[in-house]
Amino acid sequence: MFKLLAPRFKAIIHNYAFGGLSGEDLSEQSRRILLINLFCLVGVLFTLPHGILAFIDGDMMIAASTLSIASLYTFNHIYLRLTFNYEVSSNIILYPLFMLMFFLLYSGGVAQTGFVWIYCIAPVAMFLHGLKRGLIEITFFLIILILIFLFPNEIGATYNWSAELKKRIVYSFLVLGFLSAFYEYSRMKSIHLLRNISKDLEKASKTDPLTNLLNRRGMLEIIRDNNASKKIFDNAIVICDVDFFKKVNDQYGHNVGDEVLIKLSNEFKETWGKDAHISRWGGEEFLIFIPSSLFDIIQPEVERFRKRIESIRFGALDNPFHITLSFGIARFDYQKETVDAAINRADKHLYKAKNHGRNCIFSD
Numbered sequence: 001m002f003k004l005l006a007p008r009f010k011a012i013i014h015n016y017a018f019g020g021l022s023g024e025d026l027s028e029q030s031r032r033i034l035l036i037n038l039f040c041l042v043g044v045l046f047t048l049p050h051g052i053l054a055f056i057d058g059d060m061m062i063a064a065s066t067l068s069i070a071s072l073y074t075f076n077h078i079y080l081r082l083t084f085n086y087e088v089s090s091n092i093i094l095y096p097l098f099m100l101m102f103f104l105l106y107s108g109g110v111a112q113t114g115f116v117w118i119y120c121i122a123p124v125a126m127f128l129h130g131l132k133r134g135l136i137e138i139t140f141f142l143i144i145l146i147l148i149f150l151f152p153n154e155i156g157a158t159y160n161w162s163a164e165l166k167k168r169i170v171y172s173f174l175v176l177g178f179l180s181a182f183y184e185y186s187r188m189k190s191i192h193l194l195r196n197i198s199k200d201l202e203k204a205s206k207t208d209p210l211t212n213l214l215n216r217r218g219m220l221e222i223i224r225d226n227n228a229s230k231k232i233f234d235n236a237i238v239i240c241d242v243d244f245f246k247k248v249n250d251q252y253g254h255n256v257g258d259e260v261l262i263k264l265s266n267e268f269k270e271t272w273g274k275d276a277h278i279s280r281w282g283g284e285e286f287l288i289f290i291p292s293s294l295f296d297i298i299q300p301e302v303e304r305f306r307k308r309i310e311s312i313r314f315g316a317l318d319n320p321f322h323i324t325l326s327f328g329i330a331r332f333d334y335q336k337e338t339v340d341a342a343i344n345r346a347d348k349h350l351y352k353a354k355n356h357g358r359n360c361i362f363s364d
């Protein structure tokens with residue numbers, strides 16, 4: 001029975017807490033919505049019985065204020081569910097809470113215990129509004145708190161606390177404010193660090209470390225995203241392979257081979273960096289994706305590039321050598337075929353270029 005009901009209960013709580021959002025992401029929006037909804041729940045669960053008891057006891061001021069807060073928080077949950085506007089919702093939580101706390105301080109609260117609730121202000125302000133705004137709000141609260149304590153008789157406050165207790169209330173509120181700010185600062189620092197690490201990891205997972213070009217994964221993602229952004233016509237996929245690269249490695253060493261790949265990558269970037277996406281597709285193979293371009297002008301462009309590379313001197317000054325490139329080009333329309341099929345076709349053209357003696361271009 002428990003096993004049957006537990007997931008259902010969990011789903012209801014999850015749905016309530018995230019107000020219908022999945023809550024899977026770690027975004028600030030999800031975090032704030034969760035906090036506001038939980039706060040509304042706790043607020044209602046606490047103020048409602050408190051208000052009812054105060055009403056039964058005939059303490060109408062306390063009953064009216066706590067029941068108003070319970071109604072407000074219920075409204076706030078519904079408002080947030082409908083609008084996801086957590087900015088407004090967090091204000092609806094915090095500022096009435098300020099008013100309630102001022103009232104409890106001013107009146108002394110039930111049996112003169114009103115001050116015990118003010119400590120929730122600091123963490124709630126930090127949770128809801130972050131470090132900077134939270135600090136301003138806590139400072140504002142502290143100033144009003146001190147003003148209430150400084151002028152009790154003149155403004156007719158009904159609390160009855162000794163000067164010593166009032167001092168300690170201020171000090172302990174300050175300590176809690178400081179701890180909450182420090183906690184929020186550490187949290188923000190950790191999130192910042194995590195975001196940077198995750199960005200770096202994301203970039204590394206899509207980048208070839210030798211040439212700094214996109215790797216196969218990064219390139220496939222870009223070609224697929226391009227489809228989503230509806231640039232669907234007249235795309236070109238160019239696959240380029242260095243001819244007899246094994247000989248370069250064998251003759252000049254692996255390091256020189258690496259330098260050739262780096263220099264070649266820079267040439268690719270210089271020629272197509274602005275208009276196309278360039279990747280290191282495999283060992284000595286590169287894939288260039290040229291989106292939304294006139295296909296007829298691509299082949300001459302590639303031909304110019306082939307000739308340029310042919311004329312460049314690679315290796316040491318006293319021991320230079322030349323390399324040549326073979327190319328396969330496929331015209332690619334997202335509406336007519338899949339990315340894989342287009343890449344296969346470019347690959348087939350490259351194969352033909354290799355069989356045709358290398359240092360040439362084959363295309364659709």
Ligand SMILES: Nc1nc2c(ncn2[C@@H]2O[C@H](COP(=O)(O)OP(=O)(O)OP(=O)(O)O)[C@@H](O)[C@H]2O)c(=O)[nH]1
Nearest residue numbers: 241242243244245246247249254255257258283284
């Ligand atoms: N220096 C270096 N060599 C690499 C790298 N990745 C792959 N290679 C080398 O690239 C060479 C590819 O050789 P093959 O596949 O036989 O092709 P090829 O010699 O270029 O001949 P064709 O492609 O048929 O013209 C191999 O010797 C690999 O070791 C790399 O990152 N650095």
